[in-house]
Amino acid sequence: MKKILIFALVALMSMSLFCACDGPQIDGKLKYSFFTGETEIFPGDEAAVILAALGEPKAYDESPSCAFEGLDKVYTYSGFEIQTYTEGGKDYIYMIVLTNDLVKTPEGISIGASKSAVIEKYGDQYTSVGDNLQYEAENCTLQFIFRDGKVSSIKYTAKV
């Protein structure tokens, strides 16, 4: 009887070896990201590494806040823009805006797509204003803005 118990214990312990690989808290949370080349960008991530990987932007603008030192910065690349914000001395990705149809989201939507194409890829869990669609994820909101029935702008905004 006790042998069975010990045996069971050993079995349990050995099971732990592969269970522990991803831990008991499996990350089942929905996150949206944007892929460009080799770089995957999650809104809310620290900006330094990503900006270094993306190389020299086509254009750069910055804007100070009302009273504080930190700057909001926008880096323009071909096909998309990245806006950052400053917190605790570090820059973080605040917004990714897709600006032309040379790039698309990992799910395959680009500027010019139709509303039904977006809903087909992203599902019907959206909120909408007029034609525009908004999807919520754990790390950001993803917005599709339409003009004349076609996507005219795609925006990832980090949840701060």
Add this chain to the structure above:
Amino acid sequence: MSFASISFIIFLGATLLLYYLVPKRAQWWVLLAASYIFYFAAGSWYLPFIIFTTLSSYAVARLMANNSSRESAYIAENRENMDKDARKAYKAGQKKKRFHILLVGIVLNFGILAVLKYTGFALHNVNALIGVFGGVKLGIPSLILPLGISFYTFQTMGYLIDVYRGKTEAEKNVFRLALFVAFFPQLVQGPISRHSDLASQLYAPHRAEWGNIVPGMIRICWGFFKKLVVADTVMIVIKEIVSDTGKYGGAYVLFLIIAYSVEIYADFTGGIDVTIGIGEAMGIKIAENFNRPFASTSTKEYWNRWHITMGSWFTDYVFYPLSITKSMQRLSKWSRAHLGNAVGKRVPVYTATIITWFLTGLWHGASWNFIVWGLLNCLVILISQECQPLYNKLNKRFPRLTKSTFWTLYLRAQTFMIMGTIRILDVYRNVPVTFKMLGSIFYDGRGWQSFLSGGMLSLGLDISAFIVVAVGILLMLAVSEISSRGDRPLKNRLADKPLAAFGCMAILIFAILIFGSYGIGFDASQFIYTQF
């Protein structure tokens, strides 16, 4: 409503005031009302669970008590026409009945705990198995886990077993039992009290006495000081180190071991200080849960000094019953016959120890981290048990050395480091990561280099914060040392001199308000902290 919040302080003040203002007979009603308000504020969804535990335990204990009194009455009535054997057989029969009643109570209540706390964990493991063998993975429901359910369930089950064993009276008044189950100071984090110690104190009338209220308040302040000034400050460093396992290896892990030991000591003993202090201010003596744990010279001793009420719960209600069950004794006999006396003697003890520690680990949390943590503790205890003859020899060979203060300090440090090392299973994500990080102490030269070149100051605390923590640690050491010497606790000695007592409280409150890690400024996600 966590202890360290303004609303709790106000709630506590109001409760105390009311407690001493109402007629003495009604005092325990105030406690019951306060406890339910406290629990309701924590989450209205929790109430049905604690009420179920209360009602089911009430019924089970009453049934057992009724059975007992029927038994005595029957025996008294039939004393003449029953011989000894008949009486014995009758008694055994009744006891078996009571045991079945007890079993129903225990299965019901631990069943709830198991389902709420461990379903997710169990399903994850099943899914992992399915993942290995292929198949459809199961959905994992998200269940609510009532606050303090592990603590109140254990305390209440202890009560049932004590009633069964005849160690305490079954409660006749269901509201009184409700108070015992839900007594708010110890609801969230223990201690796990025994019914025979605590219950009568809860219902007894208490006069407002200087000698209770003032030492109680000092202890509450001291608990908050430990928690807010030391524990929560150190927590910032711990979170940072754990957040980036790639960056913080080597010396950082060693530092983490020490930091986490300090954090959990200050946090847990601080919380218990608040609990016991509240009890004391009400004239209720709650069981001590710690006895200078870091002064332990061995792991076994450590577990007699750390989280005492939990340890003794497992010893009395799991370890002993388990190790003397018939099957365990049979196992012992069998192994004696087949494996020799030395092994046979150990089999029941070791089996029971391993199971007990497995359950202790599981009790701490539904994850493999805690189970491995429990089993490692068990391993250390069993190894040192086996090494006992070696120690004895050492004592004989070098009596001067082993009696010296140096040796004691060495053993304390060794115990501290062993326990600290095992304990970091609490903080890392999973078991492999923990072992990888422990390994990195020995090979991660980059981590050592970064740490030694001032990396400690890049963990989120500046030098002044470290100084505050250091002062806090010294204070804790001093208080613990002074308390262990006198005949009475330090706070009671302080209470003799009103000026010293109030002065001490004022200093603690001032220190907490200024140096405590609370509020927005300490939230790293707030940019204002760096901007002002």
Add this chain to the structure above:
Amino acid sequence: MEKLIEILTDLHPDVDFATEEGLVDNGILDSLDIVTLITEINDKFDVSIPAEEIIPENFNSAAALMALIEKLDEE
């Protein structure tokens, strides 16, 4: 009684069990010792000590332990 002292001395050779009256209270016997002890006693005296009897009062001295064994033997 001698048989009992023998078992005890086997556990802790350096303790004088005839006189010591605080085996549990003074921390000489820990829970592991107690279980070992019970196993031995059950074996050698042919009794079975139930869980509710495992209280410090019954294990503090050899005499108390002997009394417990005798009581259980009688029942």
Add this chain to the structure above:
Amino acid sequence: MIKKRIICAVSVLLVLAALLWSATLVLEPKYASQSREGNLVAEYYGEVDAGNTHQVLFVGDCEVYESFVPAVLWEKYGITSYVRGSAQQLIWQSYYLLEEMLKYETPEVVVFNVLSMKYGDPQNEAYNRMTLDGMRWSKSKIGAINASMTDEETFASYIFTLLRYHSRWSELSGEDFKYMLSRPQVAYNGYMIQTGIKPMESEREGDELFDYTLPSVSFDYLDKMRELCAEKGIELVLIKSPTNTWKYWWYDEWDKQICDYAEQYGLDYYNFIDNEEIGIDWSTDTYDGGVHLNVFGAEKMTDHFGKLLVKQYGLESLKNDPDIAKVWDKKLSEYKTAKQDMMEVSVKASSSRQ
């Protein structure tokens, strides 16, 4: 025995209270060398205590306290005014500040800058603090706090600011002791002088928005502001300051909603963006690349607005009133000296940089 205990308790309590009170004074941020905007809201009480009243009151965010110069309104038009602006002042804060001011005085015109209409939720704890901490306790302050608190904030930390600022103990500087009892003056009747020049270079416009509807809560407070003014017979004037950079972009869709509102309730609304009559030169009249006006831009804006006040609302010059003139001439000369000083400093700074 009991007497002794009570005496001990009371005296220790008093000492503790005194200690905590002085700690609060030291630990509160002084906004002296950094984030000076934090002192703006409290400076108004200097006017109240001196018994000064005003013909025009401005409320709003940085677009008022960097765009309107009361000293210049006096110099050119003899109009008395006060700018109760603060950094990222949200509309409910503007409303409560106005409500508070109207308890002290009744101006002829109240001016509100509409940029903050775009925010419908509490935004940022740091800005909340800079606007709210400076208010004296009143029903208006309580209302403002309740309307502004973000999730992480507690009301208690506004009453006992030590709960908020205690962690500053490790970064105290001489400034914190120097300005413990009285804060440095940062503005001139609410106008903060900025003499730097950083031309607007970016041609960038605001992003397309998901939703252009201004939050309904903003209109609720605008309603309240309008009703408050109507009750007291005050003219409420809506304006949009001329600045318009990508981050604080003013969309045509928003403008239309404000225009509709103004029309519906018979209010005047002036959008000064692209108004050439003002004469703003974006290469010289901004200190931060077009987000805010500098003193040169602000004086032009003020001049233009003064004309409007006289023409449209018939505000009369008070220069003939000797009491008022005495006070305001002093204000004017203080402003001019300060402006001169700052210009010299910034000239020196820029020449030393070369």
